[in-house]
Amino acid sequence: MNSAVRVSAVLYGLLALLALCLPWLGVYPVFLMKLLCFAMFACAFNLLLGFGRMLSFGHAAFFGFAAYVTSWLVTAHGAGPALAIACGVASAAVLGAVFGGLAIRRQGIYFAMITLALGQLVYFVCLEAPFTGGENGLQGVPRGTLFGLLPLRSDMVMYYVVLAAFVAVFLFIRRVVHSPFGHVLRAIRENEPRAISLGYDINRYKLLAFVLSASLTGLAGSLNALVLGFATLSDVQGSTSGEVILMTLLGGTGTFFGPVVGAAIVITLQEYLSDVVGGWVTAIIGVIFVACVLSFRRGIVGELEALRMRRTHPGAAGPAAPA
Amino acid sequence: MSTVLGIPVPVILGQLTLGLVNGSFYALLSLGLAVIFGMMGVVNFAHGAFYTLGAFAALLGLQYLGINYWVALLLAPLAVGLLGVVVERLLLRHLYGFDPLYGLLLTFGLALIVEGSLHQVFGASGQSYPVPESLTGALNLHFMFLPLYRAWVILASVVVCFSTWFLIERTRLGATLRAATENAALLQAFGVNVPLLVAATYGGGVALAALAGVLASPVVLVNSHMGNELVIVVFAVVVIGGMGSILGAIVSGLMLGLIEGFTKVIYPEASNIVVFVIMALVLILRPAGLFGRE
Numbered sequence: 001m002n003s004a005v006r007v008s009a010v011l012y013g014l015l016a017l018l019a020l021c022l023p024w025l026g027v028y029p030v031f032l033m034k035l036l037c038f039a040m041f042a043c044a045f046n047l048l049l050g051f052g053r054m055l056s057f058g059h060a061a062f063f064g065f066a067a068y069v070t071s072w073l074v075t076a077h078g079a080g081p082a083l084a085i086a087c088g089v090a091s092a093a094v095l096g097a098v099f100g101g102l103a104i105r106r107q108g109i110y111f112a113m114i115t116l117a118l119g120q121l122v123y124f125v126c127l128e129a130p131f132t133g134g135e136n137g138l139q140g141v142p143r144g145t146l147f148g149l150l151p152l153r154s155d156m157v158m159y160y161v162v163l164a165a166f167v168a169v170f171l172f173i174r175r176v177v178h179s180p181f182g183h184v185l186r187a188i189r190e191n192e193p194r195a196i197s198l199g200y201d202i203n204r205y206k207l208l209a210f211v212l213s214a215s216l217t218g219l220a221g222s223l224n225a226l227v228l229g230f231a232t233l234s235d236v237q238g239s240t241s242g243e244v245i246l247m248t249l250l251g252g253t254g255t256f257f258g259p260v261v262g263a264a265i266v267i268t269l270q271e272y273l274s275d276v277v278g279g280w281v282t283a284i285i286g287v288i289f290v291a292c293v294l295s296f297r298r299g300i301v302g303e304l305e306a307l308r309m310r311r312t313h314p315g316a317a318g319p320a321a322p323a
Numbered sequence: 324m325s326t327v328l329g330i331p332v333p334v335i336l337g338q339l340t341l342g343l344v345n346g347s348f349y350a351l352l353s354l355g356l357a358v359i360f361g362m363m364g365v366v367n368f369a370h371g372a373f374y375t376l377g378a379f380a381a382l383l384g385l386q387y388l389g390i391n392y393w394v395a396l397l398l399a400p401l402a403v404g405l406l407g408v409v410v411e412r413l414l415l416r417h418l419y420g421f422d423p424l425y426g427l428l429l430t431f432g433l434a435l436i437v438e439g440s441l442h443q444v445f446g447a448s449g450q451s452y453p454v455p456e457s458l459t460g461a462l463n464l465h466f467m468f469l470p471l472y473r474a475w476v477i478l479a480s481v482v483v484c485f486s487t488w489f490l491i492e493r494t495r496l497g498a499t500l501r502a503a504t505e506n507a508a509l510l511q512a513f514g515v516n517v518p519l520l521v522a523a524t525y526g527g528g529v530a531l532a533a534l535a536g537v538l539a540s541p542v543v544l545v546n547s548h549m550g551n552e553l554v555i556v557v558f559a560v561v562v563i564g565g566m567g568s569i570l571g572a573i574v575s576g577l578m579l580g581l582i583e584g585f586t587k588v589i590y591p592e593a594s595n596i597v598v599f600v601i602m603a604l605v606l607i608l609r610p611a612g613l614f615g616r617e
Contacts (some may be wrong), residue, residue, distance in 0.1 A: 053422075114562055283435065293418070297421070
């Protein structure tokens with residue numbers, strides 16, 4: 001085991017320990033759960049942007065739509081949380097297949113614009129569809145009992161369920177990126193014509209990455225709806241898509257832990273900053289965006305990794321900033 | 324009164340002119356986007372914010388300085404255009420040579436700053452801008468009444484759009500601009516000040532957006548998110564038309580406005596989404612866009 005791997009293993013161990021203890025240290029569990037849901041969302045988004053360099057501006061559609069499906073099944077049909085979450089994820093996957101199928105027909109900035117437009121389409125559908133409760137959204141969603149065993153009504157039980165789901169998603173994404181599939185995906189990111197010439201059906205890889213990302217986003221959305229007990233239009237709004245981009249960018253695109261750091265910062269800012277600065281939050285988020293793009297494109301975790309690389313391998317340039 | 328599909332003809336024609344008015348804004352905005360993208364490879368997400376700034380400039384100019392509509396039509400685009408030049412020199416310039424996605428993200432941040440600040444200062448509710456006196460009233464065309472202001476918006480946009488097209492495709496300055504898109508380094512070697520040209524192009528593009536904002540201010544409520552909603556539709560218009568072609572941007576803008584107006588008549592529930600559905604269809608049938616050269 002080399003030293004870098006050992007350091008990150010120790011770090012992850014400490015973080016896991018911290019995550020297990022946090023609700024006992026007086027941190028409000030609902031806040032932590034929201035943070036974990038958005039961290040999961042950002043990790044799923046990063047799978048697409050960081051490892052496939054596909055910038056989706058419509059990811060709130062998967063998050064919000066899955067939240068609506070889950071909440072609707074629970075409130076209108078009395079479904080249990082497991083079934084409701086599964087259906088939420090499935091609906092996000094289907095939506096992801098449609099979005100992905102359309103968007104991968106174009107590249108780069110067009111990809112971004114297409115996903116933005118489709119996201120807006122889903123927003124309007126959610127605004128007008130009969131089952132979403134229009135402007136009010138779906139309120140008072142009960143959490144129920146998971147697998148007939150775990151009473152999710154208790155914040156502590158719910159917290160550990162969300163934490164387990166987050167860890168599973170985090171490890172799953174690591175596994176996917178390190179799999180042969182992940183390697184091909186990164187090859188496409190680096191040089192698409194070369195990947196084609198090597199005989200890879202790149203559209204299949206891109207579509208699969210998109211559907212995976214959408215499904216995991218859907219899981220985050222479903223869990224978030226159960227945690228908060230409601231699904232509203234803000235889940236499916238374009239601004240949510242913007243937030244998840246910021247989380248990923250701020251933390252470090254293409255790093256595993258970056259999106260988690262980014263989500264923690266943005267959610268904390270929103271939670272506590274809004275008391276201090278009131279309505280200026282949107283403008284401040286804009287400023288952070290601009291600063292990020294101009295001065296640290298690698299993101300916080302990306303810059304730290306580059307710094308460590310420079311220290312352990314003096315003379316080497318370190319990983320290139322994404323160009 | 325004659326009817327088509329059980330709908331009175333004047334109602335249909337009224338919606339179609341409204342559609343054309345919206346189409347004029349789409350055309351002006353997608354034209355600016357196409358010019359900026361062609362020159363700098365930047366998708367200007369802040370385009371909607373500059374449109375909003377144009378409308379606010381006109382409104383505040385009237386309220387605080389008593390600047391009338393016709394002067395605002397000139398001054399607001401000029402002021403916003405200058406702001407655009409500053410933005411390009413201070414911020415965007417540092418991103419050339421990087422992935423175009425960074426330009427998109429930076430301008431997205433700018434849009435958030437503008438929208439968030441305007442929202443905080445002026446509140447969420449919109450304010451209306453009075454229609455200039457000489458353009459109130461309506462023309463009686465016998466088969467319908469055409470409000471003068473709407474006719475003016477359509478006319479002004481079409482004239483501005485085609486002048487821009489003429490400027491870029493048929494003049495010496497336009498030839499220089501197009502040369503800069505093809506090979507900026509070589510053009511600079513010929514002694515042309517390319518950085519200035521790029522800054523001016525960005526300024527010009529956002530000035531077009533601001534002009535659309537001033538034109539729109541008497542027909543919509545002026546509020547902080549007016550541009551954000553519009554720019555998403557304009558992006559879809561750009562995907563449909565293909566960004567390679569200036570004429571394509573103008574034509575698809577007007578056409579989609581008309582289609583949207585028509586949808587309002589026959590199936591109002593779908594009028595918000597019809598442009599996005601058309602975008603999806605175009606992507607399936609002709610992925611490069613209607614006028615695209617990919």
